[in-house]
Amino acid sequence: MNSQICLSCKGIERYLGEEEERVHALRGVSLEVEAGSVHAVVGPSGCGKSTLLYILGLLDPPDTGQVAIESKSVSHLSDDELARTRNKFIGFIFQFHFLMEDFTAQENVMIPMRKLGQLSDVQMRERANDLLEAVGLGDKLRRASRHLSGGEQQRVAIARALANDPRVILADEPTGNLDTANSDRAFELLQNIVK
Amino acid sequence: MTPPLYIALRFLTHRKRALLLSLSGVVFGVAIFICTQAQTQGFARYFIDSTIGSNGALVIRSRFRPRYEPLMVSAKGSKATMGRRLYFEGITNPNEIMRVSRQFSNIVSCSPVLRGTVSARAGFENATVDLYGIDPALHAQTTDILHQLINGNFDDFRNNTSSIIIGSRLAELLQAGVGDTVQLLAPNGEFWRFTVAGIARAGIGSIDATRIYAHARVAQALLQQPSGATMIIYKLRDPNRAPALASRFETLFQHNASSWQEREESTLQLFLTLRMSVAITVSLIILLAGFGIFNVLTMSVLAKIKEIAILRSMGYRRIDISLIFLWQGAVIAVAGSLLGCSLGALMTWGVSHIPIRLRGLLYTNYFLVTWDWRHYAFATLLALIAVFIASYVPARRAAQLPPVVTIRGSR
Numbered sequence: 001m002n003s004q005i006c007l008s009c010k011g012i013e014r015y016l017g018e019e020e021e022r023v024h025a026l027r028g029v030s031l032e033v034e035a036g037s038v039h040a041v042v043g044p045s046g047c048g049k050s051t052l053l054y055i056l057g058l059l060d061p062p063d064t065g066q067v068a069i070e071s072k073s074v075s076h077l078s079d080d081e082l083a084r085t086r087n088k089f090i091g092f093i094f095q096f097h098f099l100m101e102d103f104t105a106q107e108n109v110m111i112p113m114r115k116l117g118q119l120s121d122v123q124m125r126e127r128a129n130d131l132l133e134a135v136g137l138g139d140k141l142r143r144a145s146r147h148l149s150g151g152e153q154q155r156v157a158i159a160r161a162l163a164n165d166p167r168v169i170l171a172d173e174p175t176g177n178l179d180t181a182n183s184d185r186a187f188e189l190l191q192n193i194v195k
Numbered sequence: 196m197t198p199p200l201y202i203a204l205r206f207l208t209h210r211k212r213a214l215l216l217s218l219s220g221v222v223f224g225v226a227i228f229i230c231t232q233a234q235t236q237g238f239a240r241y242f243i244d245s246t247i248g249s250n251g252a253l254v255i256r257s258r259f260r261p262r263y264e265p266l267m268v269s270a271k272g273s274k275a276t277m278g279r280r281l282y283f284e285g286i287t288n289p290n291e292i293m294r295v296s297r298q299f300s301n302i303v304s305c306s307p308v309l310r311g312t313v314s315a316r317a318g319f320e321n322a323t324v325d326l327y328g329i330d331p332a333l334h335a336q337t338t339d340i341l342h343q344l345i346n347g348n349f350d351d352f353r354n355n356t357s358s359i360i361i362g363s364r365l366a367e368l369l370q371a372g373v374g375d376t377v378q379l380l381a382p383n384g385e386f387w388r389f390t391v392a393g394i395a396r397a398g399i400g401s402i403d404a405t406r407i408y409a410h411a412r413v414a415q416a417l418l419q420q421p422s423g424a425t426m427i428i429y430k431l432r433d434p435n436r437a438p439a440l441a442s443r444f445e446t447l448f449q450h451n452a453s454s455w456q457e458r459e460e461s462t463l464q465l466f467l468t469l470r471m472s473v474a475i476t477v478s479l480i481i482l483l484a485g486f487g488i489f490n491v492l493t494m495s496v497l498a499k500i501k502e503i504a505i506l507r508s509m510g511y512r513r514i515d516i517s518l519i520f521l522w523q524g525a526v527i528a529v530a531g532s533l534l535g536c537s538l539g540a541l542m543t544w545g546v547s548h549i550p551i552r553l554r555g556l557l558y559t560n561y562f563l564v565t566w567d568w569r570h571y572a573f574a575t576l577l578a579l580i581a582v583f584i585a586s587y588v589p590a591r592r593a594a595q596l597p598p599v600v601t602i603r604g605s606r
Contacts, residue, residue: 087510102205115198
């Protein structure tokens with residue numbers, strides 16, 4: 001059973017802010033996420049959902065506690081090793097798509113692949129095309145990301161998160177900035193990916 | 196192409212105005228550095244070539260012997276060696292000195308010269324001149340006199356002992372041309388008549404305005420000098436080693452020997468000071484360009500905070516982020532240096548065609564420039580260093596940016 005756990009954390013504590021503004025954002029959070037499952041962290045605004053997500057995504061270190069990817073603790077890893085782990089195992093989707101404005105949709109999807117360096121340029125391009133096709137943007141591969149609509153940009157962000165075939169996708173309110181139609185489409189996409 | 200270089204190129208090309216601003220700073224800095232160095236060194240090189248071509252790289256003059264004053268003790272560290280010598284005008288046994296000195300590998304040739312100051316008269320014009328009594332064949336081997344002739348024929352001078360070669364400005368002063376007669380006043384008050392066989396232009400005002408070449412034996416008789424030579428001038432394979440050889444010759448021959456560097460020290464210092472002054476000014480321009488790049492890249496870091504956070508979230512390391520900004524600097528530096536070198540060469544060529552009528556210290560009708568690869572290498576090195584320093588700080592700052600803060604701030 002343990003071999004199917006792709007992401008876990010134990011006893012996560014996190015304080016935010018300093019001195020009088022210091023807030024205890026996370027108190028002893030522990031969880032285990034199985035491969036192929038979809039989980040939602042819900043709660044009121046400011047309860048620490050995003051903080052937990054950044055810790056699980058190795059972007060922010062916890063004050064105490066441990067994070068493990070595929071049952072391997074990452075607490076002792078250096079900044080470079082954490083970056084490498086992030087590149088290979090984790091895909092992020094943010095509320096604001098966070099695309100690189102100077103790049104086309106296709107190039108945005110290729111950026112994580114370039115860093116991983118496992119595919120040739122042609123293979124990267126083909127994979128980016130397939131992913132964009134899958135999110136319904138096959139006809140807008142070479143369009144500059146800033147010329148895409150909000151919904152389209154978020155779909156490119158989803159394709160980009162899938163670029164390196166990650167074990168975990170962390171989505172921080174991925175539909176928070178979209179209208180209902182685009183929200184439904186994004187959710188559908190994410191669920192299809194898991195399936 | 197590495198991912199940081201790929202991203203750096205994209206960042207650069209999408210901010211064309213900033214790129215153009217940074218690039219133009221480096222291009223003009225490098226170009227102006229090259230052009231000014233070419234000019235200042237051009238004049239200095241011309242002067243050095245002219246002085247070595249006319250007066251040799253090394254000159255042996257008066258014989259000396261130590262002054263034996265055992266009771267006199269000089270102060271510690273005193274360089275009063277000259278004061279402790281007794282000088283005797285003229286060279287003792289010049290042929291023997293020349294025979295021995297020719298054994299030195301750095302010596303190409305040498306020429307004995309009998310030198311004296313006399314008055315010259317041509318028509319109604321008079322001038323005080325510097326008479327050089329020379330052996331035409333040896334002098335032609337040792338100096339650039341053949342190339343300096345702008346009028347007349349050296350063979351006419353060689354074959355006629357009552358002929359002379361006169362400096363170009365002196366010729367103008369005396370209003371004498373080739374074939375004209377110039378009279379030189381001997382110390383006994385007698386005028387000797389000579390035919391002008393040639394007019395020489397060394398390019399240095401002080402030489403061209405005073406010098407007359409005559410045959411050594413005729414000069415000896417005219418000046419009524421007992422010694423056959425007052426100095427020996429040398430042509431060297433490596434003129435830069437002249438000071439060491441001069442010191443060696445002084446010890447060996449007990450004659451005063453001076454290198455061209457020592458002889459022209461004050462003028463060379465003037466050129467050096469001028470060159471350094473210009474180099475400092477232009478280096479400031481390059482540093483200013485570096486400051487411009489620093490500003491552009493710092494602005495770029497501020498403008499790309501979001502992109503930096505995205506890249507970090509996708510697994511790009513701090514060093515990758517640094518490299519993105521260092522590559523931008525490197526591209527600007529390399530492209531700017533290449534374009535700057537080309538523009539510098541073009542400007543140098545253009546400047547060398549600007550007419551300028553100099554008839555003072557030097558003789559020239561155009562700006563003098565020198566083509567030296569070291570100017571290009573040094574300007575490029577300076578640009579690379581300036582741009583690297585200018586890029587390093589923003590690059591470091593970009594790498595230190597915590598991605599979570601940016602991502603949180605964008606919510």
